[in-house]
Amino acid sequence: MTPLAAILVRDMRIAVRVGGGALIGVLFFLVVVTLVPFALGPDLALLKRIGPAILWLAALLASLLALDRLFAADHDDGSLDLVLTGRAPMELVVAAKGLAHWLTTGLPLVIAAPLIGLFLNLDAPAAAALVLTLLVGTPALTFIGLIGAAIAVTLRRGGLLLAVLVLPLTVPVLIFGVAAANAAVTGPVPFGTPFTILCALTLASLVVGPFAAAAALRQEME
Amino acid sequence: MRLSATDLACRRGGREVFANISFSVAAGESLTIRGRNGAGKSSLLRMIVGLVRIAGGQLSLQGGDPELSVGEQAHYLGHLDALKPSLSVEENLRFWSAFLGAAAVDLSEPLRTVGLEALADLPAAYLSAGQRRRLSIARLLAVKRPLWLLDEPTSTLDAAAQARLGEIMRAHLADGGIILAATHGPLQLEGARELDLDGVSAPRHPAEVSA
Numbered sequence: 001m002t003p004l005a006a007i008l009v010r011d012m013r014i015a016v017r018v019g020g021g022a023l024i025g026v027l028f029f030l031v032v033v034t035l036v037p038f039a040l041g042p043d044l045a046l047l048k049r050i051g052p053a054i055l056w057l058a059a060l061l062a063s064l065l066a067l068d069r070l071f072a073a074d075h076d077d078g079s080l081d082l083v084l085t086g087r088a089p090m091e092l093v094v095a096a097k098g099l100a101h102w103l104t105t106g107l108p109l110v111i112a113a114p115l116i117g118l119f120l121n122l123d124a125p126a127a128a129a130l131v132l133t134l135l136v137g138t139p140a141l142t143f144i145g146l147i148g149a150a151i152a153v154t155l156r157r158g159g160l161l162l163a164v165l166v167l168p169l170t171v172p173v174l175i176f177g178v179a180a181a182n183a184a185v186t187g188p189v190p191f192g193t194p195f196t197i198l199c200a201l202t203l204a205s206l207v208v209g210p211f212a213a214a215a216a217l218r219q220e221m222e
Numbered sequence: 223m224r225l226s227a228t229d230l231a232c233r234r235g236g237r238e239v240f241a242n243i244s245f246s247v248a249a250g251e252s253l254t255i256r257g258r259n260g261a262g263k264s265s266l267l268r269m270i271v272g273l274v275r276i277a278g279g280q281l282s283l284q285g286g287d288p289e290l291s292v293g294e295q296a297h298y299l300g301h302l303d304a305l306k307p308s309l310s311v312e313e314n315l316r317f318w319s320a321f322l323g324a325a326a327v328d329l330s331e332p333l334r335t336v337g338l339e340a341l342a343d344l345p346a347a348y349l350s351a352g353q354r355r356r357l358s359i360a361r362l363l364a365v366k367r368p369l370w371l372l373d374e375p376t377s378t379l380d381a382a383a384q385a386r387l388g389e390i391m392r393a394h395l396a397d398g399g400i401i402l403a404a405t406h407g408p409l410q411l412e413g414a415r416e417l418d419l420d421g422v423s424a425p426r427h428p429a430e431v432s433a
Contacts, residue, residue, distance in 0.1 A: 003320065003321045003322075005320075006317050010306070010309070010313075010317045013308075013309065014308055017309075019307075019308055076302075077302055077304055078302025081271070081298060081304070085272075085293045085322070087322075
C-alpha cells in the first residue's frame, strides 16, 4: 500500500468506527432540513421554491461539522509529527485526508439529499439537479474547509474559529450551487452557466486547499 | 554513516534554549542526551527530525540518502504515541509501516518482539500506557531506518520491557544504526556517550529567565 492509500484507508476506517464522525453529518443534515417545514408551515409552494437553498445551507453546515478534528486529532496524539517524517509530500497527505473526509461525510450528504428533499416538496427533476450540484460542490466545501481546519489545529475552541474563517470563503460555492439547482427548476438562466462556474470553483479549491492547509500546518509545527 | 552537528542553536518563543551544541555519532554508536527539565533535550531531537527550526549551526547525515532529509531517514519516538484508539493494535502498526514506507512486511515479528502478538486484534483504546509505548517501539522494528531519535523511551515501561528495549537498541546498533536518546534514567547501552545540555547552554540573562 502506498503512503497516501494508507492515510485514506485509515481515515475512512476511523470515521466509520465508534467515535468517528461519518454519520453525524448526515444526521445533522436531516435534523436541520426537517426543522424548516416546522418553522415555515406547510406551504408547499414556498417550500418547493426555497428547498434547494435550504438543502445547500444544511449541507454546507453539515460538511463543516466534523472538520475541526481533522488535523487537531492527529496533532493531539502525535501523528502529525510522524507524518512529517514520512516521505510523502505534506500537500498530498492533506489532499488524501480531505478526500477521506469527503467520502465519509460529503458523499453521504449527496446520497441522502433526494430523500430528505421530499420534506421540502422537491420533485424528481429538481432532486436530480440538486444531487448533481451537491456532488460537484461539496468537495469544494471540504477542501476550502481544510484550510480552516489546518489553521485552527492548535486551538482549543478551533471549531468556532473554523466556522468564522471558512464560511465567508464558501459564499461563491453556495451562490452558484443554489443558482444551478434553482435554474434547473425555475429558470430563466440555463442550468449549464452556474453549474460550469461551480465546477470551476471546485477544481480551484482542490488545488488551492491542500497547498494552503499544508503551509498552515508547517507553520503551526514550530 | 555519521550524524554530525556543529554549533547548533535553538530558539523557542524568542528565548534561547541552547547554543553551540556540537556532536558527531557514527554508525553503531549511541549518544545519550542529558540535562535538567527545559534544557532542550526534546527540542534537540525535534530539531534533528525537522519539527523545530534550526536557529544556527549545521546538521548533516553523511553516508545517508542525499535525496532524503535527515528526518525522513529517522524514526522519532516522542512523548506521544501516535496511536488511534479506535483502530486495533495490528491496524495501527500496519498503517505506520505502510505510511513510513515499508513494503509489505510481516508484522507478527515486530509485535512478538515487543510482546504484543496476543493483543493484535485489540483496539488500541484498551492498551495501558506501557503497552502503547511498546506498540510505538514496534514501529521502529517494522520499518528499517538507520537513525533512531528516542525521547524518554523508557518512561512507562516496566523492568522487563526496559530490558527488552535494551536488547532492541543493541541489535539496532549492531546492525549499523545510530541512536540518540534523551533520558533521565539509565539506558541499558554499554559504551553510550553522553551529551550534557546543562554544561553547554549559553548563560541566560536573569530578566529573560523570569520572563
